[in-house]
Amino acid sequence: MQSTLWQKIYAWLDERLGLDNMYTGLLDRPEPLGNWWNTLGSASLFLFLLQGATGIFLTVYYTPSPDHAYDSIQYIMNDVAFGWLVRGIHHWGASFMVMVVFIHMLRVFITGSYKYPRELTWLIGVGLLLMTLGMGFTGYLLPWHQMAYWATTVATQIAGSVPFLGEFILKALRGGPDLSALTLQRFFAAHIWMLPAALAALIGAHLYLIIKHGESAYPDKED
Amino acid sequence: MSSKELNRRDFIKLTSAVTGGIMAAGLGIPIVGYLIDPALREDKAGKPVVVGNINDMTEIGKPYPFSFTITKVNGWERTASSYGGFIIRKSDDPKDLAVLSSRCTHLSCRVNWHEESKAFQCPCHDAKFDADGKVLDGPPPEPLGRFEFEVAEDGAITIIPVEVKEG
Ligand code: HEM
Ligand code: FES
Numbered sequence: 001m002q003s004t005l006w007q008k009i010y011a012w013l014d015e016r017l018g019l020d021n022m023y024t025g026l027l028d029r030p031e032p033l034g035n036w037w038n039t040l041g042s043a044s045l046f047l048f049l050l051q052g053a054t055g056i057f058l059t060v061y062y063t064p065s066p067d068h069a070y071d072s073i074q075y076i077m078n079d080v081a082f083g084w085l086v087r088g089i090h091h092w093g094a095s096f097m098v099m100v101v102f103i104h105m106l107r108v109f110i111t112g113s114y115k116y117p118r119e120l121t122w123l124i125g126v127g128l129l130l131m132t133l134g135m136g137f138t139g140y141l142l143p144w145h146q147m148a149y150w151a152t153t154v155a156t157q158i159a160g161s162v163p164f165l166g167e168f169i170l171k172a173l174r175g176g177p178d179l180s181a182l183t184l185q186r187f188f189a190a191h192i193w194m195l196p197a198a199l200a201a202l203i204g205a206h207l208y209l210i211i212k213h214g215e216s217a218y219p220d221k222e223d
Numbered sequence: 224m225s226s227k228e229l230n231r232r233d234f235i236k237l238t239s240a241v242t243g244g245i246m247a248a249g250l251g252i253p254i255v256g257y258l259i260d261p262a263l264r265e266d267k268a269g270k271p272v273v274v275g276n277i278n279d280m281t282e283i284g285k286p287y288p289f290s291f292t293i294t295k296v297n298g299w300e301r302t303a304s305s306y307g308g309f310i311i312r313k314s315d316d317p318k319d320l321a322v323l324s325s326r327c328t329h330l331s332c333r334v335n336w337h338e339e340s341k342a343f344q345c346p347c348h349d350a351k352f353d354a355d356g357k358v359l360d361g362p363p364p365e366p367l368g369r370f371e372f373e374v375a376e377d378g379a380i381t382i383i384p385v386e387v388k389e390g
Contacts, residue, residue, distance in 0.1 A: 057254060061298065071299035079298075081260040082253035
């Protein structure tokens with residue numbers, strides 16, 4: 001049979017990249033009979049990517065400075081074409097992501113999928129939940145309006161009530177004793193660089209383990 | 224597959240591709256608008272500014288310098304930039320004026336009037352322009368820009384702060 005140009009290009013790439021192996025290894029895996037609850041992990045992944053994409057686009061206009069943060073967000077909302085859409089997706093996607101990640105965790109708990117050999121997948125998942133919450137916490141301050149300012153004041157104050165280390169933790173979070181330009185800047189750095197990088201790494205490990213162990217079957221009456 | 228009916232696998236592939244495509248386009252097209260938005264905005268011409276009074280400019284042929292600032296709003300920030308120029312009376316007629324911009328047409332340095340050489344000189348690459356803005360020497364490709372002006376009853380000179388080309 002005559003192969004088309006595309007088939008030739010694909011064969012050339014496949015020979016060097018192992019595309020077919022990747023496909024069978026990553027996507028064409030046997031799945032136990034599941035239901036829609038099993039899609040929540042993928043939904044979390046999708047939301048992470050969506051937040052990443054919209055977040056990157058927000059940084060085109062957003063400025064993490066006390067003088068300009070609020071105005072720059074007003075500008076995104078009222079003046080930039082589709083700014084309301086990009087920010088709207090990021091804003092609502094943030095709450096939605098926390099919810100979806102949490103329900104994903106609940107389903108893993110209810111089906112008992114955290115048991116041997118998947119304990120590490122669960123442990124990494126706990127890290128993923130905490131970091132997602134961390135994204136919400138750091139992101140919430142960024143608009144630098146009254147609500148954000150006071151919510152962060154209160155939350156850092158709570159963190160500061162830890163015995164002995166409290167004062168140190170409070171200062172480390174705020175970048176000093178008070179909420180200031182330093183707080184906004186370090187929350188921004190955590191929100192767009194540190195936490196997303198850590199999240200991406202943990203997601204990689206999570207997925208590796210899922211592919212390695214396959215998905216757990218639903219417990220039947222015997223269990 | 225010879226049957227015309229779609230099997231389950233192909234149906235899922237097709238629906239995934241279609242919904243994926245719709246979502247990608249639904250986000251992708253607005254994103255392009257979002258990114259190029261500032262490039263599509265029109266530069267608004269500033270409001271007219273008063274730059275001097277003809278009654279203070281008694282000598283004919285002498286360039287009287289003036290300057291003004293324009294505040295531009297770029298996104299969430301206001302920037303005040305200063306601009307300048309020269310008013311030259313060409314005759315006794317109080318409306319017979321040349322209002323030149325001091326922005327060198329080579330690379331935008333500010334030119335100054337030099338009385339000895341009777342020329343506007345640019346400090347950057349030694350260009351010279353005559354009192355009417357024509358290039359005498361140096362790299363500039365065209366004469367100094369001009370401002371459209373009006374002279375009121377009381378002698379106040381108002382310009383529209385947009386440079387227009389000679390000619
Ligand atoms: C790589 C990923 C991300 C980047 C680059 C990013 C970037 C940004 C930027 C620039 C802002 C400021 C604009 C604004 O307040 O609307 C922001 C806000 C915010 N982000 Fe993210 N973000 C990312 C992921 C996430 C994730 C995963 C979450 C939550 C689970 C999240 C939660 C938030 C929240 C709650 C806000 C405040 C939204 C608001 O009040 O408008 N972000 N983000
Ligand atoms: S900018 Fe005036 S001569 Fe180059």
